[in-house]
Amino acid sequence: MPEQPGKNAIEVRGVRKVFGTGENQVAALDTVSVSIRENEFFTLLGPSGCGKTTLLRLIAGFDFPTAGEILLHGQDIAPLPPFKRPVNTVFQSYALFPHMTVAQNIGFGLEMLGKPKAEIEARVAQMLKLVKMEALKARRTSQISGGQQQRVALARALAPQPKVLLLDEPLSALDYKLRKEMQIELKRLQHETGITFIFVTHDQEEALTMSDRIAVMSAGKILQVGTPRDIYDRPAERFVADFIGETNFLQGTVVSKKTGVATVKFAGDATIAAGYPEGFDPSGEVTLVVRPEHADLVPDPAKGTIAGTLSNIVYFGTDTHYHVRLEGGQDFIVRHQNSRSSPVTYATGAKVGIQFEEDAARVLKY
């Protein structure tokens, strides 16, 4: 993807971060490069230990890269201490100052920047309004709830109007309902302030619903960067397809190939012509991935793309999962959204067909 120079808020160039020395060396980040555009809600997504928090800490300045550059609007900030970077962080634990009031917490950054008192007061009032915490401004941070602490942490980080706001799994301590509320709240705040957000999470659902673009990370590397739709519909690697959403993995063999499309033989003698990611040259054994909701069940096995035996039916309320045992012994899950009138009912043990379009399948490295 060609990058437009000057439009990037953050550019990470070949950053490596090694912890420990000698034999105990661990590369938390293994030569990572990524560009984050201005006004973007950018998410670093990955399982714990993938290096996403390390990357965030490098951008914040709490750690320094072993190699590589971090550019903020074109200027290398990697060697700067955190207090010289126009970047603010919302911490996972919020890290509110317990000996200060809500308002004092929010004003702290501006105070440290040496802003005049009147300006600080006006800005704090504005921030309190933005996060709807006006009524609690004189409270100690220990006297407010977790959700309220979250809002104060956000207001405190936004008050100095940073170029980039870093959010380190800020919603993980909240319960489900509050988390949903804060997801919408965060989107609203990003929209209203126009600040670039870099959001770290291991929750794929959170990443998909909130982000403009997502970088999926694993073992210190960025595997794929793209819009939620890109990542979900066109995963570049098996790990990405597996980590985000549910996926059926099928073993197959490449029969023939032309630009962007490979014909793959799988599940006995079925064939399909499916797309593959850029930079991958499919040959021999490959993995075919199909999302459960992109496939349909048909009563006549002959009419399906592939056929199998229905082994289990799991009802989820909004949808039903049909587990189909394919002829080769592999399992395939079909997700069917429940509607008022389901025309066909299936019974376990029945022979069924599974039907999916060619663009529902994708060829990935085995």
Place this chain on the structure above:
Amino acid sequence: MAEPRVMDIKDQPGFRSIAIICLLVLYVPVLILMIFSLNSGSLVTHWEGVTLSWYGTALLNEEFHNAARNTLIISITATIVSTICATLAAIGMTRVKPWRGLAAAFMVINLPLMVPEIITAVATLSFFALIAGTFGLNFGIGNLILAHTVFCIPFAYMPIRARLEDMDLTLEYAAADLYATPWNAFRRITLPLLVPGIMSGAALAFIVSFDDFTITQLVAGPGQTTLPLYIWNQIRRPMTPEINAISTILLMVSILFVSVSFLIARRRAK
């Protein structure tokens, strides 16, 4: 759901009787000492009636005044200096990159707790004697202040270090993230949160200095009698309940100090 099974110590056989014996052994002598400070007779072992006059005698006693003044000068100065040293040491040992000799430094700071006090006392005495002999230097009461400061440092150090280790480091990261220079982050975040630790460190140091006997006895020069030395000198004479009154006053000062520092720590912790 059933309550998790937690052992109730009161159900343990013998808990009650052992606890009562311990409390009696610890506090009955102190209680008797305090009761006899109200004895109207002039013997500390023979009860005659109730009076407060021994407190009057004690409070009007010039020697007691001098001893109290010396004690306060020494322990307050030693407390302040040792608490400052301990605070700096604790920060230098918890808030910087691990350095070579960190473990050794920790040992050195805590050594006075391990070395028998009489050894420290003799060593300190020899040290001051050497200085006086070689350079003709004698700091007067400064000798005592210096000696007290040194052995107070580990007592002040422990609670301060514990507080620093308990403190959430993310708070300091957050301060730095919000444009606080290292000095500002210390002044505005670390130090205010450290105050309860510093207070209890100072209170401990004060108590330890306030009632120190062994080192003071060896190092003190003429006219440098402290309260513990004064009491020691008195009991070598025929004892009167005045000693009990003085001891009770000392005890009250200690209790007051400990309570105040406890209350401060509790209020801050909220």
